[in-house]
Amino acid sequence: MTEQARRAQIVGAAIETLAELGYAETSFKRIAARAGLSSTGLISYHFKGKQELVDEVRAEVLRRFADFVMGFLDRSDTAAGELRAFLVANLRFMRLHRSHMVALMQVRPHVSARDEGEDLRKMADLLREGQRAGEFRGFDAGVMAVFILALRNGVLARVAEDPDLDLDLCERELLEAVRRATTADRPVTGAEGTEGTDRPPGGAAPPRTSAGQPRGTRG
Amino acid sequence: MTEQARRAQIVGAAIETLAELGYAETSFKRIAARAGLSSTGLISYHFKGKQELVDEVRAEVLRRFADFVMGFLDRSDTAAGELRAFLVANLRFMRLHRSHMVALMQVRPHVSARDEGEDLRKMADLLREGQRAGEFRGFDAGVMAVFILALRNGVLARVAEDPDLDLDLCERELLEAVRRATTADRPVTGAEGTEGTDRPPGGAAPPRTSAGQPRGTRG
Amino acid sequence: MTEQARRAQIVGAAIETLAELGYAETSFKRIAARAGLSSTGLISYHFKGKQELVDEVRAEVLRRFADFVMGFLDRSDTAAGELRAFLVANLRFMRLHRSHMVALMQVRPHVSARDEGEDLRKMADLLREGQRAGEFRGFDAGVMAVFILALRNGVLARVAEDPDLDLDLCERELLEAVRRATTADRPVTGAEGTEGTDRPPGGAAPPRTSAGQPRGTRG
Amino acid sequence: MTEQARRAQIVGAAIETLAELGYAETSFKRIAARAGLSSTGLISYHFKGKQELVDEVRAEVLRRFADFVMGFLDRSDTAAGELRAFLVANLRFMRLHRSHMVALMQVRPHVSARDEGEDLRKMADLLREGQRAGEFRGFDAGVMAVFILALRNGVLARVAEDPDLDLDLCERELLEAVRRATTADRPVTGAEGTEGTDRPPGGAAPPRTSAGQPRGTRG
DNA sequence: AATGAATGAGGATTCATTCAT
DNA sequence: TATGAATGAATCCTCATTCAT
Incomplete structure (x- = not known):
């Protein structure tokens, strides 16, 4: 062998x-x-030791996940779209490779590489990019990155305990919640943008083609 | 002794x-x-055994946290206010008793009591209450409860790794993000909107004053 | 107290x-x-220590047993009768104070006093006395003492495991077996009364009447 | 290794x-x-654990003992002969493998296999067989089995404490005592021989020469 | 005379790791 | 490469005993 x-x-x-x-x-x-x-x-x-195995477990899962996530990202060309694709990819990956994700959570505190901040950094970068493009409102990108990964981890932890969790529902709700949390309020009537302050400078259109549909009409 | x-x-x-x-x-x-x-x-x-100690650790932290959170909740009379107070209490508690919260996270998977679903249930109930009162939009309460606790846990995990995390900033951003995720879009008209609400209260006072305000406008 | x-x-x-x-x-x-x-x-x-407790357990049981056995012995005036009374007393004591006897067995290997040979010595003396009186045949008294106490202990061990053991039956069979093992063959012909002397006292009289009957006639 | x-x-x-x-x-x-x-x-x-070791100790001793006893049994064709051979084998084994037998006694109460009743059952069967063949008298076979194993165990316990015990003497006395306890009275008249059957035919014959001899003097 | 917390040695067992084969 | 026996530290836990109160 x-x-x-x-x-x-x-x-x-x-x-x-x-x-x-x-x-x-x-x-x-x-x-x-x-x-x-x-x-x-x-x-x-x-x-060489337990540590190396643990690190390798982490690397392996991340490698697989990166491969998987690729198929969801490559067709997005906006930050919001990429964020959405990231979330969708996560949820789908959980369903297909539940044990990989659970193992990753288990291993996280014992991993030697302290580059887990990297995930956060990349997410924050993405968010900032979206802010510059006017897709997102003016939150603190670093903190929002923590939130978004926290949501991912939380769903993961939940599905690890309750395998019957409806991941489709989770996906829909997660996309909507994140959209609302990250984008500026849009006026139901009239032109959006009354929240001038948290409105990003540029006026770029949000990548909301599907998810972006405001259900807000129900007000 | x-x-x-x-x-x-x-x-x-x-x-x-x-x-x-x-x-x-x-x-x-x-x-x-x-x-x-x-x-x-x-x-x-x-x-009697390691299990009893572990369970006692959990009970002790929850006891302390429950005491702590009391001061934030008792003046709230709306679901949104209570939710906000819960989040504020969590963040504050993290600052004052960081090790307690971190220990709780560590101990969670090894605790004998399987009532951690209780937190979720209570949170979901609160959300549904808010939905009935018209304070929250029509999300799935069970899933949103997972999200909100996930956010709390995520911040906790983060602060466990990075003690320099700005918890004040986290608090402000978390309140705003949760407000946006849980409430319906508001009409642009009216001055209130600009988020006076997500301003952290003066002292320990929860932001009930504004949150408690019925946003009756929405139908 | x-x-x-x-x-x-x-x-x-x-x-x-x-x-x-x-x-x-x-x-x-x-x-x-x-x-x-x-x-x-x-x-x-x-x-003073565990040893003293263990020794005291042994002493206590032996004390109780000695008291108990008195009532069976005091009316005997032959060695064979005394032997029979000893066996009967043992069996009866087992029934009334099973835990005492079982505890004695448990404690025996850990007792400090090495005077358990005393039991053997006393039994051997009794047997020799009976030999001198012509009641017993010419076996080695020391070895026969081992046998007789072994029978007692064996029944005890058995009753400790099987509380439903028929102690009445045991008693009858034990008396008969010991009688046969210790006394000389008797002629079938002739009156059996040669053992009139070893007749146990009135009350505790063992059921020798039937068991004593030589079934030898069938040979 | x-x-x-x-x-x-x-x-x-x-x-x-x-x-x-x-x-x-x-x-x-x-x-x-x-x-x-x-x-x-x-x-x-x-x-796997202490229990497995303890069980293995028991199994090992019984294995050795079974092997050993084979050489004594295979030439017997009567129940009485088999019983005698069993006793002889036990005594001889005690001498050659004293520690094995003592260990077996020590381990007995802590063994997981609860088939110690099996010894009793097999012994009782042998005794009943002998009764059917007319070799033994009409005792209760179950109780007599307890007695016989008790004698074996008693000698074993004794030799464990007193290594100088004369096992040859024990063997002779034990065979004689058991013979007397299990067989019917024989008429004094006439040459012995009534039990010719229970004498093991071949040469491995235990010290039957003396034990078998009627000490006819005692009439 | 009694309490009950404290002690430290010893119990069986699991662990990651090493090493000769 | 792979095996599997060996190692010794570490695991939680129980033990009889001590001691201040």
């Missing part, structure tokens, strides 16, 4: 174990058992 | 250890060391 | 615990719980 | 420790020390 394949196999078993039992109950013994390995020594042979 | 005092001391040391090292690294040995106890046996003497 | 009463209470609880859970599972904590004591410290206060 | 060999080594050390110190004082630490292991973890590595 090739080195790479072996590592992948071990990482896969680790992900399943983490998702099922949580970090504290995930031992080499249990990972080896799930992978059908004859010895925990094999894990130590392929990974 | 009295039993009650000793238990409190141990719980306190456990909270600090959990907040600092996380669940997996929190052992009786470390707790005993932090509490200045002569042996881990003393912990087992006062608690 | 008087010292003596306290010790008795503790010994009593220890006996019950030993009988129910066995030596290895009998701790001061469990004894204290059963006795309704507030602390295991009280046991250490009244007994 | 192979797994099987290691397990055998650990079981061996456990047997010795049990025989020497008794169950309550037999810890993994002591077993490891006697076996020359570097840590108790090695025992846990080879045995």
Whole structure:
């Protein structure tokens, strides 16, 4: 068996174990058992230590997720669209690779790489970009990034506990809630924009083609 | 030393250890060391097992938090006001008792009591109440409850990692984001709109005065 | 509470615990719980150590047993009668004070006093006396003493596991078996009365009348 | 070192420790020390838990004993002969493998398998068989089985405490006592031989020569 | 005489890791 | 590469005993 394949196999078993039992109950013994390995020594042979395995789990999930998310992003050309695509991609990924996402949550506090701020940074950048384009209102991008990832994580944590959670409903509600939280109020009557202050300078049209439809008419 | 005092001391040391090292690294040995106890046996003497200690940590934090949150809620008489007060109380509590909240997060997956759904249920009830009163728009209350608690947890997780996080800013942004996500679009007419509401109250006073105002305009 | 009463209470609880859970599972904590004591410290206060308690358990049971057995022995004037009375007394005591006997068995290997040989010695003396009197045949008294106490212990161990054991039947069979093992063959012909001497006293009279009947005729 | 060999080594050390110190004082630490292991973890590595080790100790001793007893039984064709062979085998085994037998006694109350009733059942069956064949008198077979195993256990317990016990003497006396207890009275008149059947035919014959001899003098 | 908290050694067991094969 | 036995520290927990009150 090739080195790479072996590592992948071990990482896969680790992900399943983490998702099922949580970090504290995930031992080499249990990972080896799930992978059908004859010895925990094999894990130590392929990974310098537990830390490296944990880091690799994280990297693997993020890699898979990045691949997955690509298909949702490449057709967006606005920040709001990209944000929406990001959220949709997350929700869909949860459904298809629930254990991967749960494992990621479990592993997060024990990961050596302290680049998880990177997610936040990239999200904040996206938000700022949208603000510059006039798509978003004038919130603090750094904080809003925390919020949006928090929403993602919260849904993830919830679905980890309640597998019957309606992810379609979640997706719809999440998109709407985030749209409202991030975009300026639009006037029901007349031209929008009365909230001058939080209105981004440029006048760019929001990427709201579908999600952007105001249900606001119901007022 | 009295039993009650000793238990409190141990719980306190456990909270600090959990907040600092996380669940997996929190052992009786470390707790005993932090509490200045002569042996881990003393912990087992006062608690039937690790589970009881963990449960007690959770109960203690929730007790403190409930006490704390009281001062923010009792003057609210609308659902929106109560929601806002809840969020404010959470943020403030994070600042004053950061380790308590972090410990709570760490302990959550290992707690025996499975009433964490209760938080969700109560929040959903509050939201539905607000919907009946016309304060909130027509979202799915169960899912929105997940979102709101997710936001709280997300901020908490963030502040656990970055102690320099500006919680005042977070509070303002969180209130505004939640207000936007939960309430219907408002007509541009009328002066109030510009968000006088999302201004953090003077002292501990919850923003009930404005929030409590029926936005009767909406039908 | 008087010292003596306290010790008795503790010994009593220890006996019950030993009988129910066995030596290895009998701790001061469990004894204290059963006795309704507030602390295991009280046991250490009244007994110098676990060893003293264990020894006292043994002494207490033997004391009770000795008292009990008196009523069976005092009217016997032959060795065979005394032996029979001893066996009967043992069986009866098992029924009335099962936990005492079971506790004695449990405690036996851990007792400091090495005078358990005394039982053997006394039994051997009795047997030798009966041999001198012509009541018993020419076996090795020391070994036969081992056998007889083994039979007692075996029945005890059995009744400890199977509380439904028919002790009446056991008694009859035991008396007959021991009689046969210890006495010389008797001719079928001739009056059996040769053992008139070893007749047990009035009251506790063993059911020898039937068991004593030689079924030998069928040979 | 192979797994099987290691397990055998650990079981061996456990047997010795049990025989020497008794169950309550037999810890993994002591077993490891006697076996020359570097840590108790090695025992846990080879045995799932203390219970498995204890069960294995029992199984090992019974296996050895079964093998040993085979050589004594296979040439017997009567119930009485088989009973005698069983007793002889037991006594001989005690001499050759004293610690095994003592360990078995120590371990008995803590063994998970509850098939110790099986010994009793098999013995009772043998006795009933002998009764049907006219070799034994009309005792209660179930109770007599208790007696016979009690005698075996009693001798074993005695030899555990007094290694100088004369097992040859024990054997002779035990065979004679059991013969008398189980067989019908024989008429004094006439040459013995009435029980010719229960004499084991072949050469492995136990010390039947003397035990079988009527001490006819006693008439 | 009694309490009950405290002690520290010892219990079995799991852990990640090492190493000879 | 892979095996699986070995290691020893660490896990939670129970134990008999001590001691101030």
